[in-house]
Amino acid sequence: MGKYFAPPGAVAEISARRRQKLARNPGLGKAYLEARRAALRQMDALVEKAMQTLRAKKCEVHLAAGAAEARELILNLVDAPMVVKSRSLALEEIGVVPALRAKGVEVVETALGDFVLQLAGVLPAWHLSEKEILNVLKSGLGVTGDLRRALGGVREHLRRYLAGAAYGLTGANAVVAENGSLVIMEDEGNARAVSNLPHTHIAVVGIEKIVPDQESAMTVCRAAAVYGTGQDLGNYLSIITGPSSTGDIQGKQVFGMHGPRRVIVILLDNGRRRCLESGFEELLYCNNCGACLEVCPVFPARGPAYGHHYPGGRGAVFAAFTGGIAAAREAGLDLCQSCGKCREACPAGINTPELIKRLSRK
Amino acid sequence: MTYSQRLKQKISEGLEDKVSAFVRQMVTRVQGPVIREMIRKFDRDELRSVKEYAIGHLAELVDRSVARLQDNGFIVFRARTAGEAVDYILKLVQGGVVVKSKSNAVKEIGLVDALVAAGATVVETDLGDRICQMGNIPASHPIGPALHVPVQKVAELFAAETGQPVPPVPEEIVKVARETLRQRFFEAGVGISGANAICADTGSVVVMENEGNIRCVTNLPPVHIIVAGIEKIVPTLEDGIKVARAAGLYGMGLDFATYVSVISGPSRTHTVEGRVVYGLQGPGEVHIVLLEEGRWEAVKEGFAESLYCINCGSCLGRCPVYGELGERYGHKYFGGIGVIHAAFGSGLDKALEAGLPLCLGCRKCVAACPVRIDTPGMIQRLREQAVAEKGLGRGRKMLLGQLLNNGSAIQRIAPVAGGLVCDRDGRGGWYPRYALFGLEKGRRLPELSKKSFLSDAPRRSGKGERKVAYFAGCLNNLIFPRVAGATLRVLRNSGVEVIVPPGQKCCGYPSLANGDRDGAVRNAIANLRAFGDAGVEAVVTDCATCYSGLTGYPELLAGDSRWVDSAREFAGKVKELAQYLVETGFQPAAGETQRKVTYHQPCHLAAHGLSHGRDLLQSVPGLQFAPSQLEDNCCGFGGTFNLDFYQLSKTIGAHKIQPIHGSGAAVVVTSCPGCMVQLMDLLGSGGQPQVMHISELLAGGGGQHG
Known part of the structure; x- marks a missing residue:
């Protein structure tokens, strides 16, 4: 359903x-x-x-x-x-x-x-x-x-x-x-x-x-x-x-x-300070508006399986800062197709594919 | 200007209601310093420009916001009059329980009475308002309406409401009130609120509060009705937040009110089918009644500035008249701004009854206003309209045109005539035996001088590089030639050449304050002629009111191309005595050292940001300066106000007596002969402490320019 x-x-x-x-x-x-x-x-x-x-x-x-x-x-x-x-x-x-x-x-x-x-x-x-x-x-x-x-x-x-x-x-x-x-x-x-x-x-x-x-x-x-x-x-x-x-009763x-x-x-x-300190500040630009999810080719099919608490690729990256790289991989870090549509849709232009690449290289 | 019996009656009622006056004044005393500290960083110009723009583009903004509000699902009704607004709402409310929060606009249209008459049960939900409603008690303060109600009485009211005993402890009462009102919120079919601002760009309504009752009123009943004047519309969401911030700061001394809610339509959600469905946890139906009543008229007649008001109530806290009379000063909206509102909502007669003649012109409201609204200026213009319609009155004509008119026959015979109808107290005081010119029996007046100052003033005296012209003013001329003489001595002794131009008249301020603009203009022109070719670096006056009058000439003569330039040049040279002395580096020599001295700051100097008198006093070597509390509170004189409303004038001034005595000073110094008249009356004929003009004190000690 x-x-x-x-x-x-x-x-x-x-x-x-x-x-x-x-x-x-x-x-x-x-x-x-x-x-x-x-x-x-x-x-x-x-x-x-x-x-x-x-x-x-x-x-x-x-x-x-x-x-x-x-x-x-x-x-x-x-x-x-x-x-x-x-x-x-x-x-x-x-x-x-x-x-x-x-x-x-x-x-x-x-x-x-x-x-x-x-x-x-x-x-x-x-x-x-x-x-x-x-x-x-x-x-x-x-x-x-x-x-x-x-x-x-x-x-x-x-x-x-x-x-x-x-x-x-x-x-x-x-x-x-x-x-x-x-x-x-x-x-x-x-x-x-x-x-x-x-x-x-x-x-x-x-x-x-x-x-x-x-x-x-x-x-x-x-x-x-x-x-x-x-x-x-x-x-x-x-x-x-x-x-x-x-304060309406006798000013008290x-x-x-x-x-x-x-x-x-x-x-x-x-994990937020760690994000900031390790060059992943962009992750914290997220306003949770979900505009990225509308255009993501992966998300509609995978749903909650892609992301961790926070949906989609951005959620997968953030999982690395709360639960380590294993958690990020479990959240679908490798599912991203690097199409870059999320970046265009994002009001802050968060480059999630790039963040995913950097994280994977680490 | 005439004033109604109803106004006189309201004044005497107000003067008798001492408890509620005490509460208002106490709130000001406690909250005033907090607010003054908090507003220091607030950008009043920014808020003013928001309101200037909004009211300047009102028609366009109304249309734009209506469109956006409707896009957001609000049901918008534009009410041309209060009656239309009430009729519309009565069609929506068929009875049952209506919960409401504090709103000036709701009060303005008289909605509660209409709803009750239609069979609805209207429940106030702000605790203070609820207490007043339950006990049928008149409000004492706009924000804390029930502050004057003793806690025992409040407990009794809630005990009667619940049928259970309620201990007379604020915390316990609040618990009971929360519970009983919560039930009302849940059973209510309709919630009614006002709005602090309406944002045209997002189609949103901003409401603010501390209790959380507005959040309940606007969220729990299935229908929400908002009543708001069109002047609440501002261009953007951010502007709406600015208004809320200002209202919190200036109205409550909070950098931000506890709850600021921005509502952009009925409660809703979007379904996956792309449909919007209404009525989830909030109301499914939200009406907004945009009230136009009187607003367009105000704009059309040049009173747009009155619509800049954000109803924070800050002005009321500083208004001496409101402090005494409370809600009796104004009509629906309180204080001077309420008088202006009455003029356009209900006509000039209503404005007269609301207290058009009561503004003292102290301009404390302007200083207290987050938008710097010139309420006294607008009141003055309304007084002109009242005079144009109803005439000035014979007594007032004689006073302004004859007694204050230098060289007039009446002026020459007044000291003799006055002496015949007054008893003397031997210390320069007169007690009128009859009520004449509104002078009440039993009051103490300063004796009129047998010879006016100007009748034998030296045209030219002193020698030095500096040269000034002296403007004497009526009170020095007629009552205190000794002050004028002292001023000349101070100037001369410090090496300044002083000329006293003959032909100078009253500054015109009293005429203007009485709505006699023509009289003021005549005086202004006469003075410009008299001072025109004096060739001086400054025109010095030792009267705070004259300073206001003289520096106002450019505005007074703005429409007169023959005079406006010289008015500007003249006004640029006008200096208050202490200001002139301080600015030219005057160093007072040893002066009064035996007795403690305190200072009274005249409103007409405070309004211009001048405080040189106090500074100068403190620089007198050896002088024991004893500051008194409420130094810059109005003395209540107000020129002819003191004649028209003597009891009120004296009640306002009486607040100064205790602090002056409390300072332990034997001398009260001030920079305004008007304030002197009042202080001498207030402090009585005992002669302690002695009332003195700053020039008298300085003349005793001498001094020179550095």
Whole structure:
């Protein structure tokens, strides 16, 4: 069931929208690349600054050297039978979902696609057709009718979990060092709920996502939206700067008014500094938009078998920094046909075939 | 300018509501220094140019953003009037629970009352607003509306709401409020919010907050309705973020508000078939009501600048009148900018009732504004319209045209006539026996001098390389010839030749402040004639208000090609006394050393960034300078404001008394005879501390140019 990538019709639709948006904003790719480069040039300083500003904003901050450390942090924090989460590659990277489940914690996916897959009990595939979604929802939730109605049923179903969860797990598209802000972009509104309704919000973010200022964060989000889904911007941008608070009773600041009273940010290194130090900086330009996957001749056939946490060739290369060259080969390092189409599609022009060659030579 | 009984009534209500005034002033006192520190690096010019561009291209931007918003799936309604906006929303809301967040635009159109009348249950979700709503309590502050409500009362309100005891502890109350409001969010059919900005390029709406209630209002109910004035539209997403940043900085003293949400349509996802389906975890239907009411009129009549306002509330924190009267000053939107809003949304009569005559012209709002909006300037122009429509009034005509008009018959007989209707206190104070010209009985006035300064001032005195012309101003001329004399002595003694041009008149500021532009122009031209061929390096004035008046001539005469050039040349030479002395390297000799001295900074110097008076004082050898808190707070004088609204004027000024006494100073020095009049009244006839003009202090000690 399902396909690893959208059928040609949907791809054509996204590319048409993307072309239209890029025609209005032709400098976007370049602006994105410059923003990334500028951030990576000062990564250590930005990590330090972000930790300081996040703390000043009353977030709890951890810098995790590896996936296991990040995972353990969360396992030790979560003392509830159920958590809700939104889609995040960083969460996948640290393998926290299976670890929580092994501990007996129910982990509820809240993005439609992920929820449906969870309901169907299948491993991450990429896309289900509308018909397949309806079938899963019918057998899993007992909702019937057209997609719109079925989605109403999903909404009600998930809302119970969102209302009852004590912990919400998310990633982030950017961390803004100057203000200590998390920036989360999405279309459905589930990440807003996950990051607003529970008492504690836990965000896991790769350190390459730290940018100096809000303007750079907006460039990152614009690029992710235009190249990812062909939209000017994702439907919801949440810029979160510290826990929810009010000072409305006699001027006393109290946390946890309507949103979380605790915001825990786990900044994840997990091989990223090694990337930077060993000349693979380009790898960290990735915005996870997926534009490369649309044009990759290998990916649609192989799906999750090509890549490791992060899909496709770029994921295979990154696997070398988290798990060594053997992990990279297992992730399909040798599958790349060096056609170079991914480089053309990438807003930052990441030359994945070249990275793969260099890695193979090492 | 006339003012309504309703305004008088609002003023007395405001003056009686001391608790809420205390809260507003306390917030300013606590938050003010934090904000001032944080905004130092903020680029106001950048934000101003964003707003200038946006309002300058408003029609085009409205069209562009409507198209983009619709592309994104918003249902856009352009409401020409508040009524249209309300009607549209009433068609969408059939009753049930409506959750709402704080919004000026929602308040502007009177939506809540209309919804309630239509059978809906409207629930405020900002904690402060909710407290006021539950207790039916008027708000005391735009951002912390319930700060004046005691914690016991808040606990009682929530206990009544839940039927459970609630301990009077903020943390416990917040827990209960979170839970009760959470239920409302889940049961609500509609969420209503405003917008901090609308970004035309991405078709997005920016909202900001600290509590997270707006995120709930805009995400949990199936329908979301946004109400926003068209002036909220900015060209780009980045501009929208700039607006949010400024509102956080200037409004709350936060470098970024806790939650800034950018919403680009209804909740949606894309299916593999390439279809967009709506209504996942967020609302499937989002309406945006773009409110035009009064905005186009403001642009058309030359008040586009009023639309630069981002509603951060920073100006209100610094406005002396708002500090006392709160929401009673303004109409729907508060303070001076609210008065302007009233003029275009509801007409000039409403603006008069909202407090058109109340602006003191202290310009503290301009200094506090992230966009540097010239609210006092716009108020002045509206006053001109009011005078054009309703006339100046007989008493005011006599005051501005006769009493302040040098050489007039009334001016000559006033000291005698005044003496007949006032009691003397023997220390230069008069107490009027009757209410005349708005002078209330029981107040202390400085005695009018028997002989005006200009009637026998030396035309030319002193010798030296430097040569200046002296502008005396009405108050020195009529009340404080001794100050004018001291100023001449200081200048002469330091080797400056001083001429006092005959034929000089009132600077015109009082006329302008009263909406009598023609009178101000007449005075300006008379003064340009009088000073025209003086051949001096500077025109020195020792009155802060006159400094404002005289340096404003180029703007006043901008439309008059015969005079505008000489106005520019003249204004370029105008110097405030202390400014002139400091800039020419004046070194005060030993002066007052026995008594401690404190300083009061006149608003009309602060507004121009001048603080030479204070610097000069501190450079007097041996002088014991005792700074007092709130040194640059307005004394509340405001010229004719003091006559029209004496109680309000005195209440504003009264905040200075304690800090001045607290400084332990025996002398209060200032650089404005207007402030002197007020300080002498405030500090009473006891004569302690003594109120003195800086020239009097310097004349005692002498000094010379280095």
